[in-house]
Amino acid sequence: MYTIEICHLYPEILNLYGDKGNITALKKRCEWRGIDVKIHNISLEDDFNPDNYDIIFIGGGQDYEQEIVKDDLLHKKGAAIKEAIEGNKVFLAICGGYQLLGKYYKTKEGKELEFLGALDFWTNGDEKRMIGNVIIECDFLKSESFDGKIVGFENHSGKTYLGKDITPLGKVIIGYGNNGEDGYEGAVYKNVYCSYLHGSLLPKNPAFTDFLLEKALNNKYKDFGTLPNLDDSFEMAARNSVINRLITSNKINKLRKIF
Amino acid sequence: MNMKLLWHELRLIITILIGKILIVLCRFAKLGGTSFPGKVAEKLCPGILRELSSGLKLIMVTGTNGKTTTTRIIEKILQENKIQYITNKSGANLVNGVITAFIEAVDFLGKTDASIALIEIDEAAFSKICNLIVPHVLIVTNFFRDQLDRYGELYGTLKLVKKTAALFENIKLVLNADDSLCASIGKDLKNEVTYYGIDKDVKHSTSSNNEAYDSKDAVFCLYCQSKYEYDYHTYGHLGGFRCPNCGYARPSADISCTEIDEMKDTHTDIKMRVSNQVIKARVNLPGLYNIYNALAATACSEVLGLPIQNTVKAIGSFESGFGRMETIPADGKFLKLILVKNPTGFDQVLSYFIEQNDSNMQIAFIINDNAADGRDISWLWDVEFEKLLNISHKEPEFYVSGLRAEDMAVRLKYAGIDTNKITIIKDYEELVNKGLLRTQQSKSFYILPTYTAMLELRKLLKVKYNLHDFWE
Ligand SMILES: [Zn+2]
Numbered sequence: 001m002y003t004i005e006i007c008h009l010y011p012e013i014l015n016l017y018g019d020k021g022n023i024t025a026l027k028k029r030c031e032w033r034g035i036d037v038k039i040h041n042i043s044l045e046d047d048f049n050p051d052n053y054d055i056i057f058i059g060g061g062q063d064y065e066q067e068i069v070k071d072d073l074l075h076k077k078g079a080a081i082k083e084a085i086e087g088n089k090v091f092l093a094i095c096g097g098y099q100l101l102g103k104y105y106k107t108k109e110g111k112e113l114e115f116l117g118a119l120d121f122w123t124n125g126d127e128k129r130m131i132g133n134v135i136i137e138c139d140f141l142k143s144e145s146f147d148g149k150i151v152g153f154e155n156h157s158g159k160t161y162l163g164k165d166i167t168p169l170g171k172v173i174i175g176y177g178n179n180g181e182d183g184y185e186g187a188v189y190k191n192v193y194c195s196y197l198h199g200s201l202l203p204k205n206p207a208f209t210d211f212l213l214e215k216a217l218n219n220k221y222k223d224f225g226t227l228p229n230l231d232d233s234f235e236m237a238a239r240n241s242v243i244n245r246l247i248t249s250n251k252i253n254k255l256r257k258i259f
Numbered sequence: 260m261n262m263k264l265l266w267h268e269l270r271l272i273i274t275i276l277i278g279k280i281l282i283v284l285c286r287f288a289k290l291g292g293t294s295f296p297g298k299v300a301e302k303l304c305p306g307i308l309r310e311l312s313s314g315l316k317l318i319m320v321t322g323t324n325g326k327t328t329t330t331r332i333i334e335k336i337l338q339e340n341k342i343q344y345i346t347n348k349s350g351a352n353l354v355n356g357v358i359t360a361f362i363e364a365v366d367f368l369g370k371t372d373a374s375i376a377l378i379e380i381d382e383a384a385f386s387k388i389c390n391l392i393v394p395h396v397l398i399v400t401n402f403f404r405d406q407l408d409r410y411g412e413l414y415g416t417l418k419l420v421k422k423t424a425a426l427f428e429n430i431k432l433v434l435n436a437d438d439s440l441c442a443s444i445g446k447d448l449k450n451e452v453t454y455y456g457i458d459k460d461v462k463h464s465t466s467s468n469n470e471a472y473d474s475k476d477a478v479f480c481l482y483c484q485s486k487y488e489y490d491y492h493t494y495g496h497l498g499g500f501r502c503p504n505c506g507y508a509r510p511s512a513d514i515s516c517t518e519i520d521e522m523k524d525t526h527t528d529i530k531m532r533v534s535n536q537v538i539k540a541r542v543n544l545p546g547l548y549n550i551y552n553a554l555a556a557t558a559c560s561e562v563l564g565l566p567i568q569n570t571v572k573a574i575g576s577f578e579s580g581f582g583r584m585e586t587i588p589a590d591g592k593f594l595k596l597i598l599v600k601n602p603t604g605f606d607q608v609l610s611y612f613i614e615q616n617d618s619n620m621q622i623a624f625i626i627n628d629n630a631a632d633g634r635d636i637s638w639l640w641d642v643e644f645e646k647l648l649n650i651s652h653k654e655p656e657f658y659v660s661g662l663r664a665e666d667m668a669v670r671l672k673y674a675g676i677d678t679n680k681i682t683i684i685k686d687y688e689e690l691v692n693k694g695l696l697r698t699q700q701s702k703s704f705y706i707l708p709t710y711t712a713m714l715e716l717r718k719l720l721k722v723k724y725n726l727h728d729f730w731e
Contacts, residue, residue, distance in 0.1 A: 013478065015641075017637040017640075018640025024640070025673060028675075063412070063414075064414050065479075131635075132634065153635045198635075199636070199637050200640045203670070204666065204669055231678075234665060234668045234678065234681075235669055238665035238666045241664075245662075
């Protein structure tokens with residue numbers, strides 16, 4: 001019997017855009033395959049030992065809420081997080097959680113707020129919010145049966161820029177992505193996956209969910225191999241309906257611009 | 260007469276005329292749109308709202324949840340007191356919608372017999388409308404997360420309401436004492452405040468199940484960021500909060516519910532303390548959240564100095580309006596429509612289902628993501644659909660529809676609901692027929708649409724069951 005231990009960091013504080021759905025997706029897709037799952041809610045002041053967990057998740061919050069966790073994240077859990085990242089632990093960080101792992105956040109007024117600095121990227125605050133549905137294409141998810149496209153919704157005013165050792169999560173097909181400039185979305189370093197996409201992200205992108213689970217299971221069990229398939233017809237219908245709608249409306253908008 | 264003044268008068272009259280014509284045309288064209296005539300009027304005669312509202316006492320109702328119901332209860336109170344008023348209809352609660360409502364209510368010279376204007380205003384539009392007109396009484400119901408892509412952030416909305424109200428010290432505030440966000444307005448401003456709230460853990464005395472407390476908003480003190488402690492919770496983050504560090508705590512309520520005598524699925528009997536007198540009252544709407552709406556309306560009537568017996572009569576005879584649980588008879592069965600727009604409201608509806616004893620309940624969710632619904636549907640993941648597993652032994656069946664039907668299906672699947680019990684039906688007519696067919700005689704088919712889905716659905720039901728237009 002396999003067991004997956006999932007750590008949800010600051011669940012009652014960083015939970016802005018249905019982030020709990022990501023935990024639910026990881027949990028359900030294990031249960032449906034007879035894999036045991038334990039969820040550990042780890043918050044302010046709680047002891048945090050990454051060795052106890054196979055996947056670590058951190059979601060997004062409003063500025064006010066990010067302010068609340070910052071001190072605990074940087075000074076109490078920061079060293080352990082950095083060590084776990086270098087040790088190939090699987091992480092998923094969304095939106096505000098993504099930004100917090102980076103080096104700093106520079107406000108619109110030019111004030112530089114120090115963030116964790118676990119990964120080499122940084123975020124600059126901007127006037128305009130980047131809001132809307134997103135499609136990105138992830139090369140690492142491509143297979144004979146899957147086109148690598150994942151969908152979600154973004155809502156951020158920070159523009160994130162990646163340093164040289166960090167690769168993006170995917171190429172933006174529709175949407176803004178990291179900064180609305182370079183055409184990329186998210187960040188990957190070792191087994192850390194970061195993205196601005198919520199929606200929630202994992203439930204309607206089962207290929208990505210399974211990819212993370214397989215990574216974690218193979219990290220833990222040398223003989224694990226691959227996950228058996230599930231019936232994903234609802235999930236794929238949700239994903240495909242977004243893709244079809246966006247591509248159609250995108251075409252119409254392009255036509256409008258021509259005429 | 261001064262030419263300039265004459266021209267101004269003329270311009271006002273012409274604008275009102277054009278506005279009134281546009282209102283009729285929009286209705287005739289079945290556009291249902293209530294903001295367009297106001298938009299045109301403001302263009303033709305900037306600041307027209309100030310002009311049309313001069314001499315009226317302005318009451319504004321804002322907040323995330325319950326503003327429509329609260330506004331309609333206050334309307335009922337005004338009727339009980341035979342006070343003439345102007346009001347805007349739900350769905351027309353942005354600035355242009357309010358202008359439309361005034362143009363419709365005044366005569367061609369811009370005059371009215373009304374003495375009060377009762378305005379429901381979207382919390383994000385409150386500061387905009389205050390550039391034009393300032394309320395005498397402002398009622399703030401609560402702050403919850405709502406359609407985040409439209410409003411930016413919860414704390415930003417709160418700050419903006421506070422900042423705007425701070426500019427006008429004469430506004431009399433009516434605030435929810437049980438909401439730490441809402442009550443902070445009273446703490447931070449110098450305005451006169453009337454607080455309303457539920458005094459203690461009234462839920463223990465009712466049949467409603469005590470779910471594990473799981474609030475998503477306002478867990479931490481707004482002033483010092485310590486975690487609040489609670490003497491009791493009512494729902495969401497509402498209740499007897501207090502900060503152990505800085506001492507910020509629920510203010511004592513001037514108007515409060517001290518006891519729930521009986522909670523039914525159509526009404527609640529309560530005891531209410533109003534100016535140190537405890538009275539029995541019936542809130543003629545189901546659910547805890549409607550007690551808050553009734554208390555808010557009662558607090559408003561107290562600020563206006565209206566006799567309490569008329570208020571009690573109004574809240575005891577009030578019937579719900581557009582989409583807030585509307586019952587439509589359909590061949591010996593019923594269609595029940597309940598508008599859903601944010602996690603807290605949605606959770607309340609799901610709790611209501613769990614309390615029903617119907618077996619084989621038929622429930623439909625119609626989820627759209629148009630601008631008026633909120634483009635972002637991630638809020639569905641903050642709704643506790645897992646609760647529905649509590650009634651799974653009664654074999655309910657679920658239908659999903661709307662632009663985001665598939666996302667809703669995924670949400671139900673991950674809540675643990677058997678996928679064989681979830682059917683995607685995009686066509687509304689087919690949905691209504693199928694759901695009704697499977698509903699037992701004299702029972703209800705429950706349909707929960709988001710805002711624009713409600714409008715679309717009502718269009719169909721209007722033809723099918725002869726419904727009134729919602730603005731009538
Ligand atoms: Zn405090």
